[in-house]
Every structure is written in C-alpha cells, then in structure tokens.
Amino acid sequence: MADVCSTANVNDFNETVPISWMDLPVELWLNVFQNLPKPTILFTIRNVCKLFRALSLDPDLWHDVNMTTIKETTTTLFLPFEDEFQVHGNEKLDRLTEKLILDGNLTNSHLFCPVFDHISASVLKLKFSRYYDDFVLGEKEKLTLYSCVNLCHLDVSFCEYITSTVLKDICENCRKLQVLVLDSCKEIGDEGIKSLQVLQNLKTLDISHCASITDLGLSYMAQMPSKLKHFMSDGVLHISDGGLALFLSGQKNLETLILDGEDLTDIAVNLVASNLPKLTNFQISFCNHLSDQSFESLHGKVRLKRLCYKKLESEKISNSTLANFFAHQSVQDLQQLTLADCLCIENSTLHSIALNCPKLEDLTLQWCPEVTDEAIEKLILSCRNLKQLNLVGVKMLKGHWLNKLELHLPKLKMLDLSFCNLICDEDVYNLVKKKPDLVAYTYFHEKVDYLFVCNEAFLQIKDEPEPLSSSECAGSQGANVDF
Structure with missing residues (x-):
C-alpha cells in the first residue's frame, strides 16, 4: 500500500x-x-x-x-x-x-x-x-x-448437530472449559452429561430445555468436581426431588440455581435451602406443587440477590405466608425479583416488599391480577432504586401514580404496561416527555421512548390547521359559523 x-x-x-x-x-x-x-x-x-x-x-x-x-x-x-x-x-x-x-x-x-x-x-x-x-x-x-x-467459554445453544457423542469429543479435546451453554440442544441426553466429568474447571453449566436429561444425568453431575457455581436447567422436565438431592450432594458451592418445577415439591426447596449456603440467585418455574412450606424453609438460610417464582397457585400458597417471607431480613439484599403468573400475590405481599427490599432494581409482577394501584404506589415510594418495572397484564391498575413517577423513581429505565387496559396511553407519553431516559410500553406493547414522543408531537403539529389571521372569518376556512 x-x-x-x-x-x-x-x-x-x-x-x-x-x-x-x-x-x-x-x-x-x-x-x-x-x-x-x-x-x-x-x-x-x-x-x-x-x-x-x-x-x-x-x-x-x-x-x-x-x-x-x-x-x-x-x-x-x-x-x-x-x-x-x-x-x-x-x-x-x-x-x-x-x-x-x-x-x-x-x-x-x-x-x-x-x-x-x-x-x-x-x-x-x-x-x-x-x-x-x-x-x-x-x-x-x-x-x-x-x-x-x-x-474456556462455549455457547452452542439451539445447535441441532450437538449430540451426546459430539459433546463427549468436545469435552475430551477442550478440557479448559469453564462455561458451557447447551440451551435447547435436544439431542443431548444423560450419556452426554456423563462426559462432562472430565471438565475439571467447569463453573457454569446451562442445560435448559435439554428435554432428554433425567435424574440419571444429575447423578453424573454429582460426581463432577465441586467447582460448579452456576447451574441452569429451566425446561428440563424429568427432574425429581430425588435427582436434585443427588445433584446437590456433590455440588454445594452453587451461587445460581435455575430449575423447572414440573415434578418438584416442597422437598426440593428444602434441599436447596439446606445444602446451598452460598446461593444468591434462585429461580423456579411452574411451581404447581409448592406450598407454604417451601417459603418457610428458605427463611434465614439463604441471602438472595435474585429470586424468581413463576406460576404459584393460590390454593396452596397463602398471602400471609408470602407477606411474612418478604418481611424477613434475609430478603433485604434482593436486587431482582420476579413473581409471574402468581394468582396468590396480593397487596399485602407488595407492602412487605416495599418495606423490606430497599435495594430492589428489577421487579416483575407479570400477570398478577390481584395487585392494585395502592400497592404499586407504596412500592415506588419505598423502592427508589428501581431501574426496571414490569407490570404486564396487571389489569386493575389505572396508573394515577404515573403523574409523578419520574420524581419517585429517578433511576427507572424501563416500564412495561402491556395489557394494562385501564391505563391511558397519553399518561405514558407524558411520563416519557418528563423522563427522556425512560423506555415504556403501552397496552399493545408499543414502544414509547423520547424519540417516539417527539415524532408524535411533530405529527400532531403538522396535522393541525394553520391559525386564522385576525382579518379572516372562520367561515372563509370552511367552518360552519352561525351569525
């Protein structure tokens, strides 16, 4: 050159x-x-x-x-x-x-x-x-x-060519792996999990939606070196309390545990609380079999920063138990909380959260139909560190608290009000005008940011008729005027 x-x-x-x-x-x-x-x-x-x-x-x-x-x-x-x-x-x-x-x-x-x-x-x-x-x-x-x-870090999510045999060869040749993401590799079964035993430095393993893995695969993981810190298995449906017990017996250093609760009961949550003193991130979906006992077993045993429950049933979980759980000092470090599709969540639970979770930054109350404006107002007055607030499908909300939300939650960056049919879009637009760094979503999940609001304002000005001069009659512009 x-x-x-x-x-x-x-x-x-x-x-x-x-x-x-x-x-x-x-x-x-x-x-x-x-x-x-x-x-x-x-x-x-x-x-x-x-x-x-x-x-x-x-x-x-x-x-x-x-x-x-x-x-x-x-x-x-x-x-x-x-x-x-x-x-x-x-x-x-x-x-x-x-x-x-x-x-x-x-x-x-x-x-x-x-x-x-x-x-x-x-x-x-x-x-x-x-x-x-x-x-x-x-x-x-x-x-x-x-x-x-x-x-050291391999992500082969959704790759249909990654079979148990291929995984075995990967582990044999890439023995320095510390992070392995196998999300939705449907051809991987228990024998593939057995091959992970040669990975002496593995710290993060994601087998989410690997539907062929069973308790046998968990028993193989129990025999791995106990360096595993983060384990994700959402969508792995064939894990029972017994399989989880085997896994936790060999992996006591976990800080992150994500489970599918399809076949799990209160026994599983008790095992988690008793065996994982370092746990800071606990997530469990499809909690159909959990009762009050699962929350009581967590009291004082783990100090969580992230907690996620999806599909808690109101017949088995009392609101008083939830309120007591979030009133305990062990939740004071919570930064991220997800309570999705939980019919048992009522205002009293949110009152406890507002009083005892001052560090909360990310809150999801998606499809919790019993929540009202009164509870949300208490939350935003107390949890001033909130950066993300997801209220999708909370249909009783009218949103009068939107008027001064920018003052109460100065750090808020995302607000999702999709399917909140009683909240007026205009109120959302006005909020974003006052808080330009906020991204909000209206009923039809329409994204509203500051650029959107500015464009809307410009279009409205453009569509308005030009003002009349003082010497012109309104009738000359086509209006119907009574003299």
Missing part, C-alpha cells in the same frame, strides 16, 4: 513534520481492529497490506468469536478488490474473498474451517448458536472445533 501521510503543526512558525500512519505502533492498530466486525478484519483489513495481513490473525483479536455475527455481517460486507490491495498468501481465505466478491453470500459452513484453521488456538470464547440453518457439522468441522484447545 502506498505510504499514507498527514502533516501536523509543531510550533508557531508553521513548520510541518510528515506522519506516516504505517509508523504507528502495532498495539495502536490492534486497538483499532478490536472495535471492527470480525468479517471486516478477515476480508477487508487483511487485504490492505502486508502489515495488516499479519495483524489480522493476531491472537488478541480472536479471543471472543461469535459465528452468528460473522455470518450476519459478512453478507453485507464491502470489500476493496483493486489489484494493488490483493496481497496473496493465505489460499483458503483468498478463495473465500473471491467467492464473496462474486456472489455476495457465504454460509457458515464456508466460513468455519478456513477461518478457524488459523485462529483456533487463540479462541477463548466461542458462540455459534442459532446458525445451524446453514451449517453442517461434518467430520472436518468437528475436527476444527476440537482444535480449540484453549477454549
């Missing part, structure tokens, strides 16, 4: 000194490249000059790779293809460049192996979820994936 120069004033005598951009330190160029999309580095920057070609495969640029982003940005990538910019030397990537210039489309199968042949040892974090639609995990691709021997 021709030397690119600029000039700079160095003193009052207007003397100039030429500056060559190519003389900038390598570290500075790498810092610039860090902020570019990966395809731009591979297919544009790489073709500029010899220096950029060498820097394009620098390990520091490839610690974190998201194949989904690579696919999405490559299809619209601009490539310089003048002869002077083509510096050949990497045949596979050059062929990809030519293909992209010719037809403008590359699948992930085209991208994966040629790219990873040169960066696999540098990759520490890899995400290639949700791109299985144009990707075939053949033998060549598998070998390329297994070559990422320094991989």
Whole structure:
C-alpha cells in the first residue's frame, strides 16, 4: 500500500513534520481492529497490506468469536478488490474473498474451517448458536472445533448437530472449559452429561430445555468436581426431588440455581435451602406443587440477590405466608425479583416488599391480577432504586401514580404496561416527555421512548390547521359559523 501521510503543526512558525500512519505502533492498530466486525478484519483489513495481513490473525483479536455475527455481517460486507490491495498468501481465505466478491453470500459452513484453521488456538470464547440453518457439522468441522484447545467459554445453544457423542469429543479435546451453554440442544441426553466429568474447571453449566436429561444425568453431575457455581436447567422436565438431592450432594458451592418445577415439591426447596449456603440467585418455574412450606424453609438460610417464582397457585400458597417471607431480613439484599403468573400475590405481599427490599432494581409482577394501584404506589415510594418495572397484564391498575413517577423513581429505565387496559396511553407519553431516559410500553406493547414522543408531537403539529389571521372569518376556512 502506498505510504499514507498527514502533516501536523509543531510550533508557531508553521513548520510541518510528515506522519506516516504505517509508523504507528502495532498495539495502536490492534486497538483499532478490536472495535471492527470480525468479517471486516478477515476480508477487508487483511487485504490492505502486508502489515495488516499479519495483524489480522493476531491472537488478541480472536479471543471472543461469535459465528452468528460473522455470518450476519459478512453478507453485507464491502470489500476493496483493486489489484494493488490483493496481497496473496493465505489460499483458503483468498478463495473465500473471491467467492464473496462474486456472489455476495457465504454460509457458515464456508466460513468455519478456513477461518478457524488459523485462529483456533487463540479462541477463548466461542458462540455459534442459532446458525445451524446453514451449517453442517461434518467430520472436518468437528475436527476444527476440537482444535480449540484453549477454549474456556462455549455457547452452542439451539445447535441441532450437538449430540451426546459430539459433546463427549468436545469435552475430551477442550478440557479448559469453564462455561458451557447447551440451551435447547435436544439431542443431548444423560450419556452426554456423563462426559462432562472430565471438565475439571467447569463453573457454569446451562442445560435448559435439554428435554432428554433425567435424574440419571444429575447423578453424573454429582460426581463432577465441586467447582460448579452456576447451574441452569429451566425446561428440563424429568427432574425429581430425588435427582436434585443427588445433584446437590456433590455440588454445594452453587451461587445460581435455575430449575423447572414440573415434578418438584416442597422437598426440593428444602434441599436447596439446606445444602446451598452460598446461593444468591434462585429461580423456579411452574411451581404447581409448592406450598407454604417451601417459603418457610428458605427463611434465614439463604441471602438472595435474585429470586424468581413463576406460576404459584393460590390454593396452596397463602398471602400471609408470602407477606411474612418478604418481611424477613434475609430478603433485604434482593436486587431482582420476579413473581409471574402468581394468582396468590396480593397487596399485602407488595407492602412487605416495599418495606423490606430497599435495594430492589428489577421487579416483575407479570400477570398478577390481584395487585392494585395502592400497592404499586407504596412500592415506588419505598423502592427508589428501581431501574426496571414490569407490570404486564396487571389489569386493575389505572396508573394515577404515573403523574409523578419520574420524581419517585429517578433511576427507572424501563416500564412495561402491556395489557394494562385501564391505563391511558397519553399518561405514558407524558411520563416519557418528563423522563427522556425512560423506555415504556403501552397496552399493545408499543414502544414509547423520547424519540417516539417527539415524532408524535411533530405529527400532531403538522396535522393541525394553520391559525386564522385576525382579518379572516372562520367561515372563509370552511367552518360552519352561525351569525
């Protein structure tokens, strides 16, 4: 590439000194490249000059790779293809460049192996979820994936080609894994979970919606090194109290536990409270079998920062028990609370939350039909650290408290009032006008931000008729006037 120069004033005598951009330190160029999309580095920057070609495969640029982003940005990538910019030397990537210039489309199968042949040892974090639609995990691709021997974080969510056999090979070859996300990998069963036992440093495991995993898989996880801190298994339906007991017997250092409560009872919650002293994030969905006892067992045993219950039944959970639970000092550190589809939540529960959860930042009361304006008003007067408030489907709300919400909740960034049919859209618009950093949602989940409000105001002004001059009669403008 021709030397690119600029000039700079160095003193009052207007003397100039030429500056060559190519003389900038390598570290500075790498810092610039860090902020570019990966395809731009591979297919544009790489073709500029010899220096950029060498820097394009620098390990520091490839610690974190998201194949989904690579696919999405490559299809619209601009490539310089003048002869002077083509510096050949990497045949596979050059062929990809030519293909992209010719037809403008590359699948992930085209991208994966040629790219990873040169960066696999540098990759520490890899995400290639949700791109299985144009990707075939053949033998060549598998070998390329297994070559990422320094991989610490792997996210293969929704990848239908990740089977128990493939997972076993991944674990055998990528033994440094600390984070493994297998969300919705439906082909993974208990035998695949057994292969995780070789991962001595695994700290985070997400098997959510891996529907084939049963208590047997949990028993295998109990035999893993007890370094696991975060375990997510929402949508894993075939876990019983007994399977959970086996799992917790070997994993007592958990800080995050997310469960599907389809087959779990109060015994499961008691096991959690008794075995996990470090627990700070507890979430359980479809709590159809839980009763008052499950809340009583948590009293004083764990100090939670995040708590989520979905589908608590009013026949088994009394409002007085909930009110007492949230009145206990063990909830004072709560920052995120979700109570969704809980018919048993009434105003008295929210009064306890308002009085005892001063650190609350994120509150969801989605589809809790017994909640009224009076309870919400107490919440916003006490929980002044709230940043997100989700009130979807709380149909009794009229929203008179919206008038001064910007004063009571100065940190609020998101307010969802979808399906709150008694709240007027105009009140939401006026709130956003007074609090420009807020994003709110109206009845039909219409997003209202400051830009939206400004556009609405402009359209209203535009649609209004022009004011009459003092010398004109209203009738001259087409109005019906009685004399």
